[in-house]
Amino acid sequence: MNCYNCGCRLSEHDFCTSCGADVSKYKAIMRISNLYYNEGLEKAQIRDLSGAVTSLRQSLKFNKNNIEARNLLGLVYFEMGEVVAALSEWVISKNLRPQKNIADDYIEMVQSNATRLDTINQTIKKYNQALAYCMQDSKDLARIQLKKVLSLNPKFVRAHQLLALLYIDSEQWDKAKRELDKCCKIDVNNTQTLRYLKEVEKMLMPDENGKTTAKNRNEDAYRYQSDNEIIIQPLNVHEPKGNAISTIFNVIIGLVLGIAVMYFLIVPSAVAEERTKSQIKEREMGESIDEKNGIIANLQTENKNLEADNRKLREDLEAYVGSDGTLKTVDELFAAAVEYITNKDALATAAHLENVESGVNLEETSEAFRLLYETLVEKVGAEAGASYYTSGSDAYESGDYDKAIEDLNKAVRYDPENGDIYYTLGHAYRRAEQKTEAIAAYTKVLELQPDTERARKAQNYIDELSAN
Amino acid sequence: MINFEEELKKFHPSLEVEDAADAIYNQDMTDMADILVKMLKETEAEE
Numbered sequence: 082m083n084c085y086n087c088g089c090r091l092s093e094h095d096f097c098t099s100c101g102a103d104v105s106k107y108k109a110i111m112r113i114s115n116l117y118y119n120e121g122l123e124k125a126q127i128r129d130l131s132g133a134v135t136s137l138r139q140s141l142k143f144n145k146n147n148i149e150a151r152n153l154l155g156l157v158y159f160e161m162g163e164v165v166a167a168l169s170e171w172v173i174s175k176n177l178r179p180q181k182n183i184a185d186d187y188i189e190m191v192q193s194n195a196t197r198l199d200t201i202n203q204t205i206k207k208y209n210q211a212l213a214y215c216m217q218d219s220k221d222l223a224r225i226q227l228k229k230v231l232s233l234n235p236k237f238v239r240a241h242q243l244l245a246l247l248y249i250d251s252e253q254w255d256k257a258k259r260e261l262d263k264c265c266k267i268d269v270n271n272t273q274t275l276r277y278l279k280e281v282e283k284m285l286m287p288d289e290n291g292k293t294t295a296k297n298r299n300e301d302a303y304r305y306q307s308d309n310e311i312i313i314q315p316l317n318v319h320e321p322k323g324n325a326i327s328t329i330f331n332v333i334i335g336l337v338l339g340i341a342v343m344y345f346l347i348v349p350s351a352v353a354e355e356r357t358k359s360q361i362k363e364r365e366m367g368e369s370i371d372e373k374n375g376i377i378a379n380l381q382t383e384n385k386n387l388e389a390d391n392r393k394l395r396e397d398l399e400a401y402v403g404s405d406g407t408l409k410t411v412d413e414l415f416a417a418a419v420e421y422i423t424n425k426d427a428l429a430t431a432a433h434l435e436n437v438e439s440g441v442n443l444e445e446t447s448e449a450f451r452l453l454y455e456t457l458v459e460k461v462g463a464e465a466g467a468s469y470y471t472s473g474s475d476a477y478e479s480g481d482y483d484k485a486i487e488d489l490n491k492a493v494r495y496d497p498e499n500g501d502i503y504y505t506l507g508h509a510y511r512r513a514e515q516k517t518e519a520i521a522a523y524t525k526v527l528e529l530q531p532d533t534e535r536a537r538k539a540q541n542y543i544d545e546l547s548a549n
Numbered sequence: 550m551i552n553f554e555e556e557l558k559k560f561h562p563s564l565e566v567e568d569a570a571d572a573i574y575n576q577d578m579t580d581m582a583d584i585l586v587k588m589l590k591e592t593e594a595e596e
Contacts, residue, residue: 085586103589110581145580165564169573202566209562216557243560250553273559280551 082111114144121150125157129270130238133157148178155187161268162237164191164201204234211243220247238268245277254284400440410440414450417457431465431495434458458495466495470502477509485509500529504539516546 082091085107089099097104121136137154140147155170168191171184192198207230214223227244230237241264248257258281264274400409417433420426434457443451473488489506496502503525510519523539523546530536564572 085582106585106589107582110585113581141580143581145578145582163563165566165569165572168566169564169569169576172569172573173576173578198566205563205565209565212560212562215560239560239563246551246553246556249551277551 082108110143114140114147114150116140117143118147118150118153121153121157124270125153128268130157130161130268131271134161146177148174148182148184151177152182152184152187155184159187160236162204162234162240164234165205167191200233204230204237207233208237208240208243211240215243215247220250223247235263236267238264238271238274241267242271242273242277245274245281249277249281252284254281257281258285410437410446411450413437413440414454414457418453421457421460427461427464428468430457430461431469431491434461435491462495466492466499466502468492469495470499470505473502473509474505477505477512482509482513486513486515498529500526500535503529504535507539507542511542511546516549520546 083089084091084097084100084102084104086102087097087100089097091104091108092098095105095108096102117136117140121133121140124130124133124136134154134157137150137157140150141154144150151170151174155167155174157167158164158170159167168188171187174184175182175188191201207226211223211226211230214220214226224244224247227240227247230240231244234240241260245257245260245264248254248260257277261274261278261281264271265278268274413433413436417430417437420433421430434454437454443454446454469488469492473485473492476482476488477485486506486509489502489509492499492502493506503522507519507522507526510516510522520543523543526539527536527543
């Protein structure tokens with residue numbers, strides 16, 4: 082303890098050994114402050130936190146520099162959930178004694194974790210909001226808000242008390258008691274808590290006559306708490322008395338009413354439901370049938386088309402295939418080859434080749450087929466052309482113009498550069514009165530034998546035929 | 550019987566962290582020792 086006048090350390094004397102000031106009263110004040118601090122410490126040790134707050138505040142009223150008292154007050158505030166008040170005390174303590182002060186650790190503990198500080202602030206804001214809701218008579222919102230506050234800071238005594246007060250106001254005595262019990266676990270001797278608790282217990286306990294209290298009397302049930310269960314025991318409930326006849330009568334009435342309800346309400350609705358279901362099913366089946374009919378019609382059309390294709394293909398195949406199943410054109414080509422190799426008969430070979438040519442498109446045949454055909458044509462072409470020219474000329478001379486035209490056309494096929502054949506063919510056409518073909522044949526003569534006597538004659542015939 | 554309205558008046562908004570500095574500055578720090586010292590000094594001055 083230091084002298085208030087000069088700051089020197091005081092001895093056991095009632096005066097300052099340095100400046101001589103009378104410090105007896107000053108020492109008495111310091112002792113009172115310490116006395117209150119000790120009292121506050123004892124109360125804090127038995128968790129009489131509100132009592133400790135009172136004693137420690139008294140201690141600080143006598144000596145604001147009592148650092149231990151101030152630090153303990155901050156700690157008690159912190160335990161009661163009053164974090165800002167605790168911080169304030171610790172900050173003042175730190176300012177009064179900057180060195181070797183445990184308040185440093187306390188402040189560090191709170192401020193080091195930003196999330197924790199934010200949570201503390203949120204808790205305070207929510208509590209203030211809940212209080213505002215109470216003022217505005219929005220008690221449900223206040224209750225919700227206070228529950229949030231207590232989930233964040235379960236040691237906040239004032240929040241517990243306010244929530245208990247709200248429960249008391251709504252006559253939820255068991256819930257109020259639960260909150261107040263929590264308050265008591267934090268602060269055992271809080272007068273406000275104890276006052277509320279007394280009121281709540283009075284409401285929960287039955288009175289001396291075994292009846293419920295004024296509040297519960299209006300209700301038909303007696304509620305109390307057993308561990309975590311809320312027991313609701315109905316009161317003034319008596320079993321109805323009656324004789325057997327009335328019971329049977331009531332049962333019969335019940336049965337009749339039940340049957341009537343079933344007949345008038347349940348059966349029609351069930352019938353309507355079934356009807357709707359059957360209609361839906363019928364509609365679905367109708368749609369299914371339509372769909373299948375459409376598929377059948379498509380398939381029938383497709384079948385007809387396929388049958389037509391099949392018929393056409395069969396006809397084509399019959400044209401190609403002989404009676405023994407082999408291809409006619411191949412037979413003809415083989416026959417031409419055999420005829421040429423065996424008999425060297427140019428006309429017979431040419432006849433087979435003509436059948437091949439008329440029966441198949443040579444561009445679509447295989448290379449071997451085409452090669453054999455062309456080789457045979459080359460071999461017998463000149464001789465066959467000459468033979469057809471001779472037979473065609475003979476037929477013309479004898480007046481058989483159709484035969485002449487046929488043979489001369491064959492001769493032209495094997496010897497297409499021979500103008501004499503075209504000249505005779507022109508005559509045959511002219512005699513057969515086929516003017517267009519005759520002009521075409523004479524025109525060919527003009528191309529193959531220009532500036533000749535035959536060409537001049539051919540021109541005369543063309544002019545004559547054109548004039549007619 | 551507890552009167553809700555009356556009891557509610559006993560509850561006050563809690564100080565928020567932002568307001569802590571103002572609360573500290575505005576706190577009356579005068580204690581009994583200050584008063585005693587002041588009285589003693591006044592007495593000495595009168596003598």
